[in-house]
Amino acid sequence: MKTLNTMNKTSKNNFITYGIVLAIFIFCAVYIETDMATFLFKGLMVPICVNVILAVSLNLTVGILGELSLGHAGFMCVGAFAGSFFSMMTQETLTSVWIRFPLAFIIGGLSAAFIGLLVGIPVLRLRGDYLAIVTLAFCEIIKNIMNNLYIAKDINGLHFAIGVGAYNEIEFDAASKQVLINGAMGITGTPNDSNYFWGFALIFITLIVILNLVNSRTGRAIMSIRDNRIAAESVGINITKHKLIAFVISAFFAGVAGVLYSHNLSSVIATKFDYNYSILVLVFVVLGGIGSMRGSVIAAIILTALPEFLRDIGNLSDYRMLIYAILLIAMMLINNNDYLHQMTQGVLGKFRLGKKSKKNEQEGVS
């Protein structure tokens, strides 16, 4: 009886999250398809979806696992390049976007997950907050490798080089030479497959996977490590394994977000995936509420869209960053102020949502 009750509450709570995303999707679809949307609005759709996926996936590491990661953009970078590379290689053979694009997501995601595993295995075995510093360094390393990576093909096959010197030494068959990854110039010519439809589909997949994970036995084990490591060990939870599961899944979806991102632009350069981007995603997570997936979705949407819309409002544009900063502070206060929190809970309670979200918050899920 008791389990049934709590299960209903969590799944209801999850359905509210899905519902919010669905409502936003329907609104956007109607707005865009009826040609009412501005150029800016349409252009923002994919970046918003990318950031939502990044925020939700980072929240798995930060909120559910309780480890700080400062290199989420690095995993995104791996996914972006791997996915783009795949799409460029198969553009001619796999002409159907319905096959090619999902494959690109899987390849981008798996590449990022694999790198996540390589980073995670040595670091997550340790006690203490080493993950933050290692992911920070990892993000810089990946950025620099990608910045110096050259891949080109000709009739003799693929040629790889690290550094422009090594690249210039390769002798190409000039007639059939095609540059795929061009060092600091990045990757150019990725098919522009991304659109808001794919974006929202991926948000749904990300939410379904992560929310189901959180509410599973594995998810409870992951959260118990966060809550009390020694207690978790004493009840027989395999700490390293569960930490790795959370971290690798988090990296996977960062990679997927990278694929969505790179298939939205005509060219992608590695320097985009820097420390600042990782911190931006962390800001979404913190402001949306650590451990709250719904909060991450909302924070990522607002904080991605707002600066762009402010830019558009004629005489307000001078104060764009000021307004943005004030909003950041306001969100922080609302999130951390008990009184305001109770007030919003009270308002929510009128819609019979309050209790549920409050209860789940105590358990670290929503």
Next chain:
Amino acid sequence: MAMLEVRDLEVNYGAINAIKKISFDVNEGEVIALIGANGAGKTTTLHTITGLLKAKGGSVKFEGKELLKTPPHKIVEMGMAHVPEGRRIFQQLSVYKNLTMGAFIRKDKAGIEETLAKVYEKFPRLEERKKQIAGTLSGGEQQMLAMGRALMSNPKIVVMDEPSMGLSPLFVGEVFKIIEEIKASGTTVLLVEQNAKKALEIADRAYVLETGKIVLSGDAKDLMNDDSVKKAYLGE
């Protein structure tokens, strides 16, 4: 062969030699007390047995299997439950969920329900408060919860680290009564205690640990009458 055999166990913290070649046995069905002053190395010993710390040398055999190279979660699966020092419960979870977390390694739903019923029988307070968030329990109730949670894995042996620490005399009495019940139900207990008087009252045998060495051992009743124990640990 004893259920748990510790031989020449050595544990270091960096250059500090915290445990200096100790050996002891726990036989099936016994309550064994490990007593000693602050910093004697009791927690260090328990953590090494349950796999939370790496040993420098020696061996720990549980039912003939070496534990020193076994990861902690495997040790729990082998039938050893650990009640850690300082009431390590899951603060944000309800009492009920804390208890079900204790059965994490088990998959037999019916068996878990059965054990839960037994735990509620032993700890009626926990049943009364099953929906309460564990962090809001009183210190004594949290200790009960930590003990109840350990029993949820249906262990062959429970190792407990200072279960009476910081409790009122009433709760201390209750904790020791429950340890006796655990023994009566056939589960072996390795008990670490500073409350030597109470521990010796319920234990079958005991070992006295002083700065990483076992200085005395024997029947609990004999140790209670030992002059040096009386002076150092019983305050007589």
